[in-house]
Amino acid sequence: MGTPDFAVPSLKKIIEKHSVKAVFTQPDRPKGRGKKLAMSPVKEVAIEHNIPVFQPEKLKNELDTIKMLQEMKPDFIIVVAFGQILPEDVLKAPRYACINLHASLLPRYRGAAPINWAIINGEKKAGVTTMLMEKGLDTGDMLQKFQTDVSEDMTFEELHDILKEEGAELLLKTMEDYAAGKITPIKQNDAESNYAPLLKKDTGKINWNDSADKIHNLVRGLYPAPSAYTNYNDSVMKIHSTKIVDMSTNKEPGLIEEVNNDGILVSTGKGKLLITAVQFPGKKLMSVKDYIKGNNIEKGIFLR
Structure with a gap:
């Protein structure tokens, strides 16, 4: 059975x-x-x-x-x-x-x-x-x-x-x-x-006030589906891969501090998280390096 x-x-x-x-x-x-x-x-x-x-x-x-x-x-x-x-x-x-x-x-x-x-x-x-x-x-x-x-x-x-x-x-x-x-x-x-318990859609909703390691655990625990996600401006951004960069930040949680080929660096409640693979509605899962070749992710925006 x-x-x-x-x-x-x-x-x-x-x-x-x-x-x-x-x-x-x-x-x-x-x-x-x-x-x-x-x-x-x-x-x-x-x-x-x-x-x-x-x-x-x-x-x-x-x-x-x-x-x-x-x-x-x-x-x-x-x-x-x-x-x-x-x-x-x-x-x-x-x-x-x-x-x-x-x-x-x-x-x-x-x-x-x-x-x-x-x-x-x-x-x-x-x-x-x-x-x-x-x-x-x-x-x-x-x-x-x-x-x-x-x-x-x-x-x-x-x-x-x-x-x-x-x-x-x-x-x-x-x-x-x-x-x-x-x-x-x-x-x-x-x-x-x-x-x-059974996973629900809101299980994957990222709270940027959480620590970098807690968010990292959520991302890998929901990969490849149903996936962790956040909002970038008005779009849902699924996050498929992350790295914990360091444990020191004085910026407000959710702030995009840097965007480059390595990924999207975001401040959290404790430490910084590097997002390395994302997926936007109607698009394939892509590394951040590939995504920013044809799309813009702005530094200074808050993820919600």
Whole structure:
């Protein structure tokens, strides 16, 4: 059971080693400018391998589908970013367990956007956790973990791509070790938990009163999408890449201090930030060096 690109390596690894009887994924959704219905990345892989695909709008409401799933008598139900809460009848269906791969070091960052929020909050470590599923949201007993360092310039995209591959390996190992009785599940300490909510459009709105490092973390945590943004005059300027230049400034936050081939130097609540890649409405993502060849960014303007 899974939907986005993050779940694809896990499905492929399980197909290599085991017999997959069914794939559950979210219904096809409108995508792109033409709003044509598009299948999920997980569905594409399932079709390539001739695996039956089920796309319940809400699995808990589809009693015939749940009954069919129970009759399959699976050894495991594996869940990776499926996007639905599983009803109790489904949780009890497999011979061994329902196992979820979650993209955080639980109990930290339960919820929908753990990788984004780990970077936005400036975490130095991140990872994935396999866990037993229960009725709560990412609250089940932990099985195994993979941990990696997060560098100060690592983006969501880079960390996502590391964790989806390492997560697939961990999931396969967890299945084998659990079936062999080699894992003792560990309860999560709720007191250590926090929540990684869905990203909203205003999550990316930059507050220039924040410090340079906090804004830098926001930019890299939302790259490539939905992206951090600010207003330059009357235009929305998406900011895709930044560097922390130094931690001293006596200028008002949001002031463009310099514009050159290196980027746009902006004062913040603490320190200066160099914007190195931008995107304006109707235009492609461009380095500042390329953008200012044919467009003007004025020194002395305030970003809002």
